[in-house]
Amino acid sequence: MKRVTGGTRPKQDLDHQVWKLIKKFDLQDKKFLVALSGGADSVATLAVLSKLIKAEKLGACYFHHGDDKNQDYRKEAQAFCEKLCKKLGVQFFALKSKSLAKSEAQYRDQRYEALKRLQKEHDFEVLATGHHSDDLLETRLMRIVRGTGAQGLIAMSYYSQGVFRPFLETPKVELRKYLRSERLRAFEDPSNAILDPFRNWVREDWLKALEKRQKGAVNSLARSLETLAQELHSLEHKPGTDLLSQNEANKPQGVEGISRAFYLTLNQFEQRRLLAQYLFSLGKRDFSQSQLEEIQKRLDKSQKVITFKVSGCDWEINAEQIKVES
Secondary structure, three states, X not given: OOOOOOOOOOOOHHHHHHHHHHHHOOOOOOOEEXXXXXXXXXXXXXXXXXXXXXXXXXXXXXXXXXXXXXXXXXXXXXXXXXHHHHHHOOEEEEEEOXXXXXXXXXXXXXXXXXXXXXXXXXXXXXXXXXXXXXXHHXXXXXXXXXXXXOHHHHOOOOEEOOEEOOEOOOOHHHHXXXXXXXXXXXXXXXXXXXXXXXXXXXXXXXXXXXXXXXXXXXXXXXXXXXXXXXXXXXXXXXXXXXXXXXXXXXXXOOOOOEEHHHHOOOOHHHHHHHHHHHHHHOOOOOOOHHXXXXXXXXXXXXXXXXXXXXXXXXXXXXXXXXXXXX
């Protein structure tokens, strides 16, 4: 049964939770594309949205990451996703990478670039993903270890830049319960542990050991980091604290990226904060505090024109601006 404006109340709490978010962000009449991998999180996303969004405004896409040692799983996963979409009455798309990625970051970039192209071709206004509270906690912990800084705690939001993540407060165990109640199954990727060994260690060793040592500690840690993230988000949006907005307001016409003159008015802490905000605005996430400090060192030189590569970005600096080459 589809749920649209004026329809009946969803029978599941999870359905109702997602419907409230759809209304909150005024997405009722938008066209949704679900990033569908076959895992429990993406299957739950599709299952919920198939009740809440009209069939003509909902699609799902499976992205095949290429022919490597995991290609047999990917063929099976694609077939599974296609069959699921047929069962739920959802339009299905399949895309395939032309090159093999070597890291989780490269896999993610390939996937999002392909999904964005598909969105544009078929007028999908919202990309829905299955990121859940476990993902959010792992991401925050990994960024703390890497030294990304305060900006890294904010991590993900329910809806930003056209991406809808309705399960950020929902643990994966609850998504699995939901699928059982709906008599649906998932098709988990056996290579998840291989793609990012550090994330897998955080999930399978560190967090499980913490929970074993003190029951409820993982949930308490997640709540504490969420509270800190909300406080930081509030501070970022107070007048005079958003350095990136100040940069935009103060930079001369024609200057791209960061105004070098504005950057030089800041203390070292504020400079790193501005650099972090700038990288986040470009969609860059995998940087560390030491990389920000390295960028600072490069900028603390007398040359007017500098080019260098740090944190996977090509930086181009002149007398007026500091920018990352796209």
